[in-house]
Amino acid sequence: MNLSVDNISRSFGGVQALMDVSFEVELGTIHGLIGPNGAGKTTLINILSGVLPPTHGQVLYQGLSLHHLPAHQVAALGVARTFQNIRLFPTMTCLENVQAGQHLTAERPLMPRLLRLPSAGREDRELEERARDNLVRVGLGDRASHPARSLSYGERRRLEIARALALNPSLLLLDEPVAGMRRGEAAEVADLIRSLVQGGMTILLIEHNMAFVMEICSCITVLNFGRVITTGSPDAVRRHRDVIEAYLGSERGDA
Amino acid sequence: MKRFSRFLLWATGCAIFVAVAVSPAISADKIKMGFVFSMTGGAASYGVSQKEGAQLAVDQINAAAGSGMQVTPIFEDDASVPQQGTNVYNKLINGDKVAVVIGPTLSNTAKITNPIAQQIGVTVLGVSNTAGGITEIGDYIFRNSLTEAVVIPNTIRVAKEKLGLKKVVLFYGNDDAFTKSGADVFRKVLQAEGIQILGEQTFAKGDRDFSPQLTQIKSQSPDAIICSALVEEASGIVSQARQLGIAKNVRIVGGNGFNSPALIKNAGEAAEGVIVGAAWNFSSTNPLNVKFVDDYTKKYNHPPDQFAAQAFAGVFIVYQAAKSAGTADNRKAIRDAMLKIKGIDTLLGKFSFTEGRDADHSPVVQEVKNGKFSVFVK
Amino acid sequence: MLEVHDLTVSYGPIEAVREVSFRVEAGAVVSLVGPNGAGKTTALNAVSGVIPARRGRILFEGRDITRMSPHQRVSEGIVQIPEGRLVLAGMTVRENLEMGAYRRPRPEIAASIDRMEARFPILRERSGALAGTLSGGEQQMLAIARGLMAKPRLLLLDEPSLGLAPLIVRLIFEIIRELQAGGQTILLVEQNARQALAVSSHAYVMENGKVVLEGPAESLTSDPAVISSYLGQAISSPT
């Protein structure tokens, strides 16, 4: 019943972005996905979240195959994500961004609203309260009424996480959650992610900040040129010769 | 930016205030005439002619009247849009309190504006509306423009008689009320006269290229092309027909819409031989008409068309009625006087209103000869 | 040749580069290295003028070019070969090269193209092909050749190895080395730190929009701080 990525391939007009990628994510853990630029990490997240269909292969989550579902149905199965290039709704406030994320968990029926029934007001208050809770959780409790575009880079990333949390997901896909953050900020996000997992969530994250990845992930998959180099514990990955080469360049052929 | 927005608000407020506050006093020795013409938009070329014709009439009346009843004209533009016509009607009738309204230019607009005047009881004189169903709107609605229903049968009869027409093609604009209803009349009359219709072709308002249709028509070898079009399209049709090699003896027959010097100006040589049934003849020797053509040409530097002539005549008819009613502001009295108009001299000839308040004077059939409209004799 | 003083660049409220200073001597290859998101490309874009500097000054041969428009900077001899190559996909390879020499006098262009095609034979072979049909490596060659067509006095190279297979990466660095031998001044931004340091004389390590370390390239190669900025602090030397 894990999240299993099974022989996924994806090409874009002849360019092979992913080739036979397979690995398992154990539920209730933090799994890292790393690799140099252009390794295919974001493509993989796009496939897992239903934004892109794979060319081959399948994705199984809790016994259901995800790979042929459109994004909104994947989301309905409890899979939420953030984006590497931050896709907030820039003209909306922080609170509204999170409330937009409640799309699946909120009914917001039209009729009681048109008739001004008290139930509508009650639901709105509950939803707003929940949205505020999520903002507090990511440390943006005091920014509720600020427009998203006025936030700093790091704050935007945290807001995206809050919006994803509004879906009450069981699996959270984070694409570079701490990119552009200062050290203290990243540490807060690390604490947040740990607490989420303690609450039973499963997290798959892409990140370039190695200190962060090594510290919080229990298992790491390394991609390079669309292929899996290795999957293993942080220690094993960090010592893996191919991984070092992939990141720092080959020592052979250097001066 | 803030200043600009404040300006917008301020301007809106002021405009509404001014519009409401200015409801000018009515003076008894001045008759207020409201004119609704299409001075911009699709029908602008007709509206501008009408305004010029009407303005000339007003100037002449006021110059001649001396201390008698003067005319205060209020010209409004409906931009060729029916909605704006409605707005302008309300403004003239309820705001300016005009005694009569002359216009609007387009029949379609008239169909939605004239009921407003009818309801309140203000005389409307249409000077260019030719579609059916206008004067039926009510007993305050008049027109001095001969309808196609009068002009066309006469034209076809004369043409059949003199040219021996047997088979023809009907060519008309199908997205315009004037040209479409003209075509309907043509069709009915042709059938009644036993002339065979080989086929029908249509065009849309604003079209400039008629060669595909004319090519089809040419291949059917008709005796004549019966055409319901306004002058813009008519000029193009006439010149392109000749260019495509449709022989001169295949006459082109048109209605009121063709009756404009612009046809000859635009189509030039190709216009020769075109037969035009109309309410007004440019070269009529009626002294009133000769004077009008002279005065108009002098004032505006170009010859008048039927739109200008009918607008000119319209102003005189209304003035006549008001004078005989002896009032400048009694709307009902003016209407009653209008009903009594019988056989007065106008540049259109002896003019009366029919019982249905439509124009009653004899139509003419003209032919373009040597670059001029002249009475069709063959 | 190039001096950058206290450069700050921001996108909206986000400061991607904060008070960064660096310099490039004539004839030298200098690299900016550091992990993703450190602000390297942003700094480079500020030098080429694609993104305006919010604060700070950029001097080129002693003249202040901070407010100069990008195309004027090209005329001055500052030429950037952008990340992701940005070849003109709908134009032919030859047209791409011609566009490289956009601000040079016309008569010189044909000869320059000949020289470029002699140096990169693949470009001669594919001369009439649309640039979009080239492979990634070929596109990078084209991008470099196109940049060189402008006869740059200062060449700004942005992530030339990005997304390329190891063999091609080696080839690209071969070319950089050749350029260096020919006396070309280069400011190089590269994630592949080892290769970058190997061709550079001096380097700046950036992290979070700031320069955290600078020095002669050789000394940085063995500096554990560089490795840690890439692979995390806990890392020991590879075994």
Added chain:
Amino acid sequence: MEQLAQFYAVYGSVINFIGINALLALSLNFTLAAGMLSLGNAAFAGIGGYTAGILTVHLKAPLIVSLCGGSLMAGVVGLLLGMPVLRLKGVFLAMATLAFGEVVRIAAVNLDITGGAEGLTGIPNITRTWMIFLALALAAYFMATLRRSRIGWGLISIREDETAAACLGVDITYYKVVAFTIGAMVAGFAGAMYAHLNYLITPRDFGFFIAVDLLVYNIVGGTRIWYGPILGAALLTALPEILRGVGVAAGPVRLAVNGVILLLVILFLPNGLASLFTRLRPVAVKTGRAERT
């Protein structure tokens, strides 16, 4: 009181047209709210107007039945049209809906039941000002409420970022078709009221230039809040009267002033007139798309 009656006598028709145009503009706002640029709403109004007119004239249906019938017919056509065309984006969607509008107009010109170019005549003049503004108020209330409902949140998410919206669980195709269909129904209702205001309707009442006008009302008024399109429609419908009031003569000058005002609004009030009344956030400025090193 007398002054008020006088005002209504002079400006009653302007007021009615403001209401109708505002309702039409609001109908397009449903679509624009989801980021879809449609030029089809004038055609939907036409379908509604003709259907209602035919119901009244030929079947002697009571007004309310005609109005609802027109609205429903427009909705059905909107649904059928929406499913294939809503895959298209931006200008392409605009062109497809424009082509649809032209085909509808040409059909109205050529059909007998619509009365051809002379239009459908004999429609009784039974729409009253209060009906128009009641419908407008209901539509505006519906619109404002809809924005806070599930559909509204979904549509706004789609406008802001389709991919992100999908990942939040928004079924994009469904919501787009719903918005398009609701818009068509409101437009159809407005068209039906218009038909019963004017004694006749003609194909030209619903042509390309009207479609563009609806877009202009929205942009000038502001698309982001429910009263934006109403403001835009009110200002631009009343503009000829306002200009007349301040003494700008009829003809080219008035036309030019019209154009200049439009240009000034679009240049200096990026969120439309609505931004004068409410503190709207500025339209996002294009920054480098999340530039990274």
Added chain:
Amino acid sequence: MNLLAQQLVNGLFIGSVYGLFAVGYTLVFGVLDILNLAHAAVFTLGGLSAVWLVQAAGMSIWLAFPLATLLAGGLGLLINAAAFAPLRRRADSQFSGLISSIAMAIIFDAAALGLFGARSVRFPPGTVKVHVWQIAGVTITSLQVGIVLVATLLMLILTLFLQRSRTGKAIRTVAENERAAMLLGVNVSGIIAFTFFISSALGGAAGVLYGLYFDSLAPDMGRAIELKGLAVIILGGMGSIPGAILGGLAFGLSEVLTVAVSGTSNLRDAVAFTVLFAILLLRPSGLLGRGKLREA
């Protein structure tokens, strides 16, 4: 057979005028991804000002034609400066650009009405000498031939200019990628202004030719061709120059063939727009489009 041949000639002729009008339209779209709805107004003003130059200023058409073309180009610069450049950095520039170009169109229409009057005007008789040829029963006039030739020539020059010249390549570079163009030393805003100049000049030239042939020009003459121009560039593929030419011919031919086949002209525009609708659904990139669907 004669009939069909004559209809094909008709279609070729009107199609080449559509093509010339649409080329300018599509050029701006190709570079900026923006529709310039003031293009039809420039077309009108181009034609009208040529009449004025011939009639009032007494120029020969051979001088008036290029002058009017240049004048129209100048209007293009004005459109860019007033309606597009100020909006370029706005996120909704596609929407707002549409509206600001409508505003410019209204202003130009007002100018045409104010300067030249509402009535249709024409070139004085004898501005160009017209011969009529009958070839195998098909009628062709020298003016038609001349107009097809001039249109073809202008499109050929434009194509060559874009293919071969330095500035032409710079325009294509900006169309491909503004950022790359900037880095190659292209003055992007200058090139955009120049593109507007060429686009509008071509639109003006189309207006002069159109006016010459149909011999009647009025302030509203752009209205009839505006929608057809839009259809043509969709048909050919937005942004594609050869597509616009091909689309123009295809549209012209579809019009005449509808008349020829059905024998009546009621369906002429309906067929054309139905084809347009179908193309959008089946192949949104048009006949020669670049295959990619641009997002709003």
